[in-house]
Amino acid sequence: MFARQTQTAVRAAARPSTILATPPQARNMATLRELELRLKSVRNIEKITKSMKMIASTKLAKAQRAMQAGKQYGAANAEVFETVKEEAASGRKLFVVVSSDKGLCGGIHSSVTKATRRALANDKESPLADSANATVESDSPIMVVGDKSKAQLSRALGGNLVMTFNQIGRDVPTFADAAGVADLITKSGAEYDSVVLIYNKFVSALSYEPSAMVVKGEKSLKDSDAFKKYEMEDDFTKDLAEFSLANAVFSALVEGHACEISARRNAMDNASKNASDMIGSLTMQYNRGRQAAITNELVDIITGASAL
Template sequence: MSMLARAARPSLGRITPAVGAAPAAARNMATLREIELRLKSVKNIEKITKSMKMIASTKLARAQRAMNAAKIYGIANTSVYEHAEAEKTESEGKTKKLFIVVSSDRGLCGGIHSSVSKATRREVAKDPADSKIIVLGDKSKAQLQRQLPGEIALTFNQIGKDIPTFADGAVIADQIVKSGIEYDSVHLIYNKFMSAISYEAHVVEVFSEQTLKNSPNFRVYEMEDDVTRDLSEFALANAIFAALVEGHASEQSSRRNAMDNASKNAGEMINALTMQYNRGRQAVITNELIDIITGASAL
């Protein structure tokens, strides 16, 4: 019995180190399984990005039609200022500037929110002492709160879910007037729609009530204060509406381009993973064939 135990010890010693280690084929199968799961995940992501690209393309066509229709409101503003011969007035002291940043609450659209945030920081840096910021949209709000928390006076959310209407611009303008924020000039910062593949941050100044009162053609007539006040509020609502619509079109364009690039990147990753999976699978099959041939030759 003792001789049998002594004879078995060397064989057990040889087997024990191999218990904790997985065979080479098992390690290859585990790697192939991981590649297969990752390949499946990337394919699902590609399906999502392609669907989002199609949706953004449809929304972009609607946004462009709405933008073309909204240009009538901007033409009305320009016509009033041209006939009134209104010009920018320089006050003796520092002017209080109000910046209205037009953004949205939605992401996955490239760097469209960063562009207006950077433009806002540049404009505020020119005169940081007498500047206040109103942000439309949570994305730019989150970016500006990190660097300009003291200048933000008012914020709006629920922006960008659907095509903006003039009622949206009128409500925002009304809330700005009722907030009691004092300002001498209003500067709208938004993304100007250049084409289906490009946009740029643009700054537009809206004339104030005092500028309209001091314009040559308005001073000719005796008018009540309500006339110029209502006209300036209407002009502000017009400008906000035009900026909202154009910013919405730029956002849809940027989202479509972002999803297109994401789909292309996913396709390239799928090709690379498929090649890696096929090479690993071929190596496993080759090793198994070698084992079979070696065993058959030994017999």
């Protein structure tokens, strides 16, 4: 009786270790299965990034042509305000941040967000002056074109946001889009003497940089010495201010759109290269694991045959 109880206890003690034990072949096969699924996932991602790169490359030429045409509007504004350049930074400012609603284009939205924070933190003479440890103390109103920069600015400068725009720039921006934005800005009721447009300036197909464009308001135009030399009606000054603002917004929109398409193309190119490198690394791991599993099976077969 005692011997039977002892055998039962030994069997019960040995059962858990038997259940938890896993043959090395099963562990290898599980690892190989995981590697196979990862390889499939990365290959699918590579297909998507290559397709997005191809689409962005197709859109880039069109965006650059629109940018070259839109720059003429900004050049016309520069000529209009050239005589009152020294007064451009005076008075209360309204900051208009130009971004977009789409992502997957690198840090293009973060660049204008950081430039806006520097502009509010630094002196009025240099809107984009660099200051690493500056604190935001300005109460200047901010309007944002695009949901990406809106989400970033709302966390740090939520109290300064007075109006946001979206669904602009899904395709190449038109002057009608810029005129609509300018009209809503003038009718918003925000008090300002000048508008500072912060956007991404197109440097080349591989690089961009945040830039600022200052547009004077109606009151500043009336008080300017250069415009006081001419006898003009009030409606003319108002129309000139609105038209100049629409020109500047259009120039910033088309240039920011070209930067976005270029940045998305570069981002998808880098993502495709990284996916290709990862596929090569995972394939090597998979082949090594498969060879190890085959070798273990051959060892077991040869050991069994030798025992017989």
